[in-house]
Amino acid sequence: MIMAFKRNRNLQSEINTGFGTSSSNSAGRYYNRDGRPNILKHGVSLLDRYSWYHTMLEMSRTKFIILIFSFYILINLAFAAIYYAIGPEHLAGMNSSSTIKTFSEVFFFSTQTFTTVGYGRISPVGFLTSAVATLEAFLGLLSFAIATGLFYGRFSRPRPFLKFSHNALISPYKNGIALMFRMAPFKNNRLADAEVKLTLAMRIDENGKLTNKFYGMDVEIAKVNSLALSWTVVHPINEQSPLLDLTHEDLLSTNAEVLVFVKAFDDVFANTVMTRTSYVASEIIWGGKFKIMYYPNEERTKTILNLEMINDYDKVDLLRPIPVS
Numbered sequence: 001m002i003m004a005f006k007r008n009r010n011l012q013s014e015i016n017t018g019f020g021t022s023s024s025n026s027a028g029r030y031y032n033r034d035g036r037p038n039i040l041k042h043g044v045s046l047l048d049r050y051s052w053y054h055t056m057l058e059m060s061r062t063k064f065i066i067l068i069f070s071f072y073i074l075i076n077l078a079f080a081a082i083y084y085a086i087g088p089e090h091l092a093g094m095n096s097s098s099t100i101k102t103f104s105e106v107f108f109f110s111t112q113t114f115t116t117v118g119y120g121r122i123s124p125v126g127f128l129t130s131a132v133a134t135l136e137a138f139l140g141l142l143s144f145a146i147a148t149g150l151f152y153g154r155f156s157r158p159r160p161f162l163k164f165s166h167n168a169l170i171s172p173y174k175n176g177i178a179l180m181f182r183m184a185p186f187k188n189n190r191l192a193d194a195e196v197k198l199t200l201a202m203r204i205d206e207n208g209k210l211t212n213k214f215y216g217m218d219v220e221i222a223k224v225n226s227l228a229l230s231w232t233v234v235h236p237i238n239e240q241s242p243l244l245d246l247t248h249e250d251l252l253s254t255n256a257e258v259l260v261f262v263k264a265f266d267d268v269f270a271n272t273v274m275t276r277t278s279y280v281a282s283e284i285i286w287g288g289k290f291k292i293m294y295y296p297n298e299e300r301t302k303t304i305l306n307l308e309m310i311n312d313y314d315k316v317d318l319l320r321p322i323p324v325s
Contacts, residue, residue, distance in 0.1 A: 029257055031278040056150050079136050080107040090129040093122040114140035158269040161187040166311045168279040169288035177237050184230040186307050194227040194264035200242045202254040215242035229294050251281035288313040
């Protein structure tokens with residue numbers, strides 16, 4: 001195993017990460033880039049495994065709209081099939097002769113019943129058709145109430161709206177080197193008292209047994225009063241760093257992963273928001289320096305934050321110290 005890390009055995013390992021110490025019982029990265037734990041849960045049924053409310057709130061906007069629209073179409077197709085099976089003659093006002101036109105009339109009657117619009121040209125005749133229409137109207141009211149709640153929940157849920165750089169960089173820093181990554185708010189939310197915490201996760205061979213080890217990583221600035229522009233988080237690689245004297249190959253061999261935890265206060269929601277992400281060894285680039293991603297406008301009256309540049313960096317020589325911006 002890596003000799004450089006054995007020299008740093010006096011570093012205090014964290015035990016409050018929630019991922020356990022047995023490396024043989026875990027695999028893959030700890031957190032995905034979107035901040036979700038990289039965990040699959042078995043032992044319970046599919047319905048018990050997922051909270052549909054959390055799933056619908058965390059789903060992307062496009063998937064959410066498609067799902068709602070698909071549910072609306074499918075449930076109306078199902079009720080249209082029921083009405084058609086009962087018989088179009090049990091729907092007063094039908095004036096279509098062909099099968100396709102008849103089914104389309106039945107489908108639109110279903111949509112009018114489901115939404116409780118009820119134009120009145122077509123109406124149910126008989127107990128069975130009226131009972132089905134009553135059930136559909138009831139389900140329609142429930143469905144729209146749930147959809148309205150989900151739309152409000154997605155709209156009102158406090159979120160940090162932070163974008164992270166794709167890669168972390170090992171960059172020249174002062175008289176040495178440092179691990180750096182950056183983040184920036186991408187919406188017009190206002191974040192105050194932003195804090196960041198870094199943890200290095202490694203799989204270390206201890207007496208022939210792979211063990212998960214977690215080490216705190218000090219950062220140059222752990223808290224900023226206002227997160228309005230980009231924030232380059234800097235972890236100096238010095239005597240207190242678990243990365244001291246480690247190479248890229250060392251990080252790859254130990255499945256190293258930098259866990260990032262960010263917490264801030266959103267003064268519009270008047271609530272604390274948090275997010276997380278991680279960088280595995282293959283996402284850490286050695287010898288890079290981020291380009292500055294903000295600059296004044298032509299009139300020099302405002303500062304422009306160019307979010308397209310959040311991943312831009314220049315290749316640099318790690319042996320040549322340069323100042324960090």
